[in-house]
Amino acid sequence: MNMGLQAYLTLAAVVFGIGLFGVVTRRNTIGILLGIELMMNAVNINLVAFARFSGNEIGMIFTVFTICITVAEAAMGLAIVILLFRIRRTVTADHLDLLKG
Amino acid sequence: MAETIAFWSLAVVLVGSALAVVLSKNLFHSVLWLALALTGTAGVFLLLEAEFLAAVQLLLYAGGIITIVVFAIVVTERLVGERITQTNRRITAGAVIAIALIALIANAISQQPLATTTQSFTTDLTRTLGEAVLTRFVLPFELLGVLMLAAMLGAVYFARPED
Numbered sequence: 184m185n186m187g188l189q190a191y192l193t194l195a196a197v198v199f200g201i202g203l204f205g206v207v208t209r210r211n212t213i214g215i216l217l218g219i220e221l222m223m224n225a226v227n228i229n230l231v232a233f234a235r236f237s238g239n240e241i242g243m244i245f246t247v248f249t250i251c252i253t254v255a256e257a258a259m260g261l262a263i264v265i266l267l268f269r270i271r272r273t274v275t276a277d278h279l280d281l282l283k284g
Numbered sequence: 285m286a287e288t289i290a291f292w293s294l295a296v297v298l299v300g301s302a303l304a305v306v307l308s309k310n311l312f313h314s315v316l317w318l319a320l321a322l323t324g325t326a327g328v329f330l331l332l333e334a335e336f337l338a339a340v341q342l343l344l345y346a347g348g349i350i351t352i353v354v355f356a357i358v359v360t361e362r363l364v365g366e367r368i369t370q371t372n373r374r375i376t377a378g379a380v381i382a383i384a385l386i387a388l389i390a391n392a393i394s395q396q397p398l399a400t401t402t403q404s405f406t407t408d409l410t411r412t413l414g415e416a417v418l419t420r421f422v423l424p425f426e427l428l429g430v431l432m433l434a435a436m437l438g439a440v441y442f443a444r445p446e447d
Contacts, residue, residue, distance in 0.1 A: 186291045187400035191332070192393045194295050198302050198321075200386035205306030207378035213357055214311060217318050220349060221302050224325045227341075235332045238403030240412050243334050244421060247413065250337075250344055251428050255435035257349050261356040262442035268360040269446065 191232035199225035212264050212274045216257065223253045290331055298324035315353050322346040333402070336410045 198221055205218025227246050234242025268274050301324060304317035322345045329338040405412060417425045 185287055185401060188398040189393050190291060191328070192398070193390050194298065194328070196386050196389035196393070197299055199389075200382040201299070201302040201306055203385060204378045204382035207381065208306065208375055211311055213353065213360070214306075214314060217305055217314055217353070220318060220345075221305060221321065224322065224345070227337075228325060228328055231329055231332050231334050231337060235334065235402050236399040238405065240405055240409065240416070243337055243409060244413055244416050246334075246337055247340060247417070248421075248424055248428060250340055251432065254344050254348055255432050258352060258439045259435050259442075261352055262439035264356055265359050266442045274360045 188232055188236040191236075192229060195225040195228040195232065198222075198228070210275050210277055212267070212276050212279070213261070215276060216260050216264070219260075220253070220257065223249070287331065290327075294324055294327045294331065297321075298328065311357055312354075315350060315357065318353075319346055319350045322350070333404075334409055336413055 202218045202221030202225060205221060206215050209215050209218060227249060230242045230246045230249070234240060234246075264274060267279060271279065273279070298321055301317045301321040305314045305321060308314045308317060322341065326338040326341040326346065329335075329341055
């Protein structure tokens, strides 16, 4: 018995929700970035599942691009976190409130 | 039958390690659980018959991103660590939003007549991907190269040693 498309999409939705919870809840900026990584992974699972179940391989090609873009974004985000730590000596997202009104 | 067992075990691993990532108090432990989650995602890619993507996932995600996140944690670790709680006060609101989103998406998924059988490709994925990236998607491919160069330069510039 094969697992249908619905099972993979539900799995991706659950992982996306867990990543969203991590982004909203975490105080450490690197913890927020880990939540973002979980959300990107869920999106990739979605793309590959749709590509496999419709016979169209473009979804998998798109997944390669999104993986590479996520790697670039993670590197940039972590460089910004390192720079923020140098200047403000904190990585807690609550303390980074210079732009707060 | 084997696919069902594999899917459910991978789902348990993936969801469990994702929960451990967002609920763990220690940031190092969160990163290790994220490595397990990324490996679980590679397993899901294998289950979906995308072997090249599973390899790319293991190399770039579970290898690359975990490495740079660990380095960033090491660099930003305060020597006199403040023992603050890792989660802020909005836990209940976050949980409500996340569960509501999952329920919304699951409801939308269950109401659609979705495919139940997988379709196989005509050629294998690596060949198709290699040809497509160099013929049909050559423009995004080149732009991706430019993007990665810009990201690398930006990261090196941001994290340069202070003068």
